[in-house]
Amino acid sequence: MNDLSESESRKLLRRLQDTLATPTKGQERLDRITHLIADSMRSQVCSIYLFRDAETLELCATEGLNPEAVHKTRLRLGEGLVGRVARTARPVNTGNAPSVKGFRYMPETGEEIYSSFLGVPIQRVGEKLGVLVVQSKEAREFSEDEVYGLEVVAMVLAEMTELGAFLGEGEALTRAHHTYPVMIRGASGQEGAAKGRVWLHEPRVVITNPVGEDPERELERLHEAMSALRESVDRMLAEVVVGDGDHLQVLETYKMFAHSRGWLRRMEEDIARGLSAEAAVEKEQSSARARLEQVPDPYLRDRLHDLDDLSHRLLRLLTGQGRDTGAEMPEDPVLVARNIGPAELLEYGRQLKGVVLEEGSVGSHAAIVARALAIPLVIHAERVTTEALNGDPILVDGDQGIVHLRPDDSVATAFGEKIAMQAEAQSRYASLRDLPAQARCGTRIKLTMNAGLMADLPSLASSGAEGVGLFRTELQFLVRSHVPRRAELAAIYKRVMDAAEGRRVVFRTLDIGSDKVLPYMKPQDEPNPAMGWRAIRLGLDRPGVLKMQMQALVRAAQGRPLALMFPFIATAGEFDRAREMFDKVIAREQALGHPAPSGIEVGAMLETPSLAFAPLSFFRAADFISIGGNDLKQFFFAADRENERVRRRYDTLDGSFLRLIRQIVERCDEAGTPLSYCGEDAGRPLEALTFAALGVRALSMRPASIGPVKHLLRRVHLGDLSDEIQAAMDRGVENLRPVVLGCLSHD
Template sequence: MPERKDSDSRKLLLRLREILAAPGGGQDRLDRITHHIADSMGTQVCSIYLFRDPETLELCATEGLKPESVHKTRLRLGEGLVGRVARSGRYVNTADAPSEPGFRYMPETGEEVYSSFLGVPIQRVGEKLGVLVVQSRDARLFTDDELYGLDVVAMVLAEMAELGAFLGSQSDGMPLQHRFPIVFRGGVAQEGVAEGRVWLHEPRVVIANPVGEDPLKEKARLTEGVAMLRTTVDSMLAATSMAAGDSAEVMETYRMFAHSRSWLRRMEEAIDRGLSAEAAVEKEQSQARARLESAADPYLRDRLHDLDDLSNRLLRILTGQGKDTGAEMPENPILVARNIGPADLLDYGRKLRGVVLEEGSVGSHATVVARALAIPLVIHAERITSEALNGDQIFVDGDTGMVHLRPEETIAKAYRDKMAMQAEAQQRYAGLRDLPASAKCGTTIQLYMNAGLMADLPSLENSGAEGVGLFRTELQFLARTRVPRRGELAALYTKVLENAQGKPVMFRTLDIGSDKVLPYMKPQDEPNPAMGWRAIRVGLDKRGVLRMQLQALIRASVGRPLYVMFPFITEMNEFEEAHRLLMEQIAREQRLGHGMPTDVRVGAMLETPSLAFAPKKFFEMCDFISVGGNDLKQFFFAADRENERVRRRYDTLNTSFISLLEQILQRCNDARVPVSFCGEDAGRPIEAVTFAALGFRRLSMRPASIGPVKHLIRRVDLSELRRVIDDARDIGETNLRGPVTDWLARQ
């Protein structure tokens, strides 16, 4: 019996390949496919439903239902058995369809009440394209062989769709893929607006031969490809053998996947059913995604990325389609990707005008790099990698999280007008570059910039920044596949200080953990990583890495002042331990006869409310304090900054938060320790002048924000604004944004 089914499956797949190769439109192909599937499986009905939009399925072809119902019958996602298959991504096989939960009878199709129903998703590596259904009058469950055969056919249909086999024309009702304007609503990760052309980071592998004629030949190709993959992975493992233990552990897990016999066996079974080697790999990849995405264990879900990467590597070996496809990067490229690591993003550098990701987060290292490159970034733009083609016109609005793909001319004109106004404003700000940020009352605010890359340093002079208030040292760790050596870091830090040309640079020690996981470090299974093992907690637990970084900073600062800032200090003893560690490294360097910095200043990032209540001795120990506004606000309001549902609900100018900042300022002033505000809010002009009116005399922000902030500070009297703030609080205002903006409008 199985042999006959295997033979039937192979015959059906060969028929599908003939249909794919034959001339004709998308509708004609689908009509012939449904006829052949129903005939091959001995069913009265075969129907193909495709997504018209992310929430709507449309009957696009049928054998057995009324032809006039095609392109008329539509189902919402989750509606009926077909909608259930589409939502879950899993098959429904029943001998009594009307008794199934959610069953819906559609009289417009003219269908009888068919007892047997088998529906399987049409999907390609996690992307849901539609549902393939067969029905029959007799009440029976379809066999495992029939289910597997239909699943294989659905996978081939997905490949045919990727090849454009079902694209519509102006005369039929089929969707016109990759033709019309599409708007994606994502999340804001880096502000700014850009126009450009799509450049796909990893173009999808196109499988031109989903059906295999000779199983022995296809298995030999698969075996050869897997052998090449294993050799590559073993070489990668050898390259990281001298790195940290976590790195070796991660790579060893990766190697185990590549050498899995069950993984190879499942792909060989798919070849026996009639698939080519490439299609078998992708089918296993899709099924693995379905299994792991529903796993309760977060560690197993994380392994999905490893399996995806292995499968993609194997597909590129089998098809010969490397990342270098021969396509030329367009002018003004906008990078579009599912996700991207910091090393890849740094490779593109300043050639990019913007970035759009299907995944990502507001605090990820990709976001940090995008901010350093001063290019707009939109995250969570679902399905854009499926819709976008290389060279498509695209507008990225990092201010609102909107992405317009192939926009209408009215939309394009509106965005070009917006960009022209922003460019004109930047020209005005450029004239303020060499002027101080002095308010009308005579108070001068020092404006510093945040940085993390050598590429940032030219902005130090061009923006008019007085120094670097935060240099993120973790980017040099995130962009490598191994722990950087002390000499490499010392050389880099030396170049940073040389490019600063005598202006102060506040080096923040390694701030990893939470969403910033090193590629060679085992991810920690933590329910709330933002409040877990991160930043100084990692440094004090893994002292070898922190010592090495401190030694590199000392050696880079010979003959210059050294400013070191420890991140995520939550209580005084953490700062004492970190401070002691730094002093020990200075003493060690002196014993070795090495040169010394001319001065050493040690500060702390105040990012948790607990530190605002630290003993007075803590503030007296610090040479300077930097308020990390992004994390402080997150913990103060108990609002995860990665959670779009809550992070925008709470305002920086909330009276309670302003009172906390005022208390921090008072404690720093009592201890005579300089304090600055560092974070996204420091670069927003309204928030910046409010902080200045409270008493902050140093603000640190991204370079592009310095001009707008300086422009507003120079136009206001901070003492008057302070009276506005105090009056608003006296009358019980819970938020100062209204009173502050009203006063600014009158100015």
């Protein structure tokens, strides 16, 4: 038997620890390790492959194969059995390696005489570092005990690789992790560019003692930490208030995992093999991460994320390394996290230069807050929390959805020039702040800003906005763990109106559902939530919160003018029901002694194509219409804006979409109803100019976009541009972008 028993495993780990503690160079240390492992497992071959880059593995040390192949043999990720282990993060165990599909023969290694093959991943919490391989001439599969023992050894190698135990001179070995430049291509969550230093929302736990000297003491430490973990989860469960259904469900899952005998048993077995308590927790966490990548079911992925979070909590209990590590936040922090809630992001506030998330979506709570704070956001930045360390230089390109970690000089210089050009442009736009957005033909366009936080309101004066065209009221609901009280909302809305100093503020009633699920609201299991039970549909079906919000707005106005807008109206009947509800609220508030607003405007957000074809009576009944461009565009093109494959596929300046906009303009003109356009495209100068040429006379955007849009509007003659666009549409031109650009070049 070649089984690596528990006692032999501990002996091997101690010998490895002694070798790692010996002051030798990285290559010599690796060579000794392969010899030790081959000897302990009584196999003829032991090899260590480490990643040269994200896609390439290199043979860095071997006992038994041709030593001349070291640093010459390389494999792509997924290539051969070694590449398969690296790609899947799962062991490959076979008694006849050449017969296995995908086997790649590498003649320079001399491995053709070895039939048996066992390869296990060297990984650390989802970070793939390499592959550990043993081979023998005897045609047999390695036992479960040997596979398990080799995984324990690979865990120690992963920790030592992370700590830089195998660094070589020059190009002899793989470079130190977290020292070389990395570019991560994600997706844009909020436009803008930022240069700063990494601030990790959850700093990495550093394990300096992967090998346990005293298994009994390590078991005792694990059990103590598990007891503390269970107590903390039980306390959190006890503090959940009635109605916190979703939060309660998450904590119940936490409790299930915290009390899982299987999870604890596997960690106890790891300790028996010779790992420290910390290394045992991380080994099981790495295994969970590897399983996570293979699971297609999003619900199961979320449950594995819960186990991942619990592992972090347990590691912090064992190491004493909390979130507060004593490190000082840099002056120009860029927040890096796997994901983050809106309340936590708001706590950081405007001190952040940018945000980079591994997860998230363009409509997530974090994205909503990032837009409100006007800070660049990149989402879907895979492995960024693994690659980044606190204090690392980082460049965030929110326009392209790209992150540069530890950029080299050429990238940093080019990016610095981009930021400088943007800053110079903003300074030019500042000179336009007090000038009207008036085209050369005399047509004046009203430019307003989008907001959702009190922190946004200082931008009202500095940006040159004429008012708030959209105040997102859902943010006050998203950042709380319970439904806000009416008095709380009234106080918030009053401060908003006070800060506006008489400028018009359009309050959009609660737009929740879809991707904006409240922490205390049970999520609806809908196959297509963006087209599901959300916004006004939810408000009309469950009118309690909507009525309370209406009451708070009336009380906040204190007799001043009030403008509110209903989101996601699909039919005239929905608008009529919502307005009737508001009329009743005003009557009741007056009966209670609260003054009615001196002027009342009730509008609708046109986000569904159906509303563009509503009866003319609807357009006359509405005091104003605001085109919700983000949703209207995704429904018009049937292109989910949460889906990276299609959300940029269709151009806003497509002729068919612009015909719809023109039709809405004509309906509003006929009814005498003011029309505005609100959304990301309203803040893009070329798109804004086109909407204005089609007859839209008000645009609402993020504050930083007002200057660029105003600058372009003041350069053009809208009448001439309108004629060019109309002629091109009559000719059936599919995309109007070249036409608009051509008109600008003539000016």
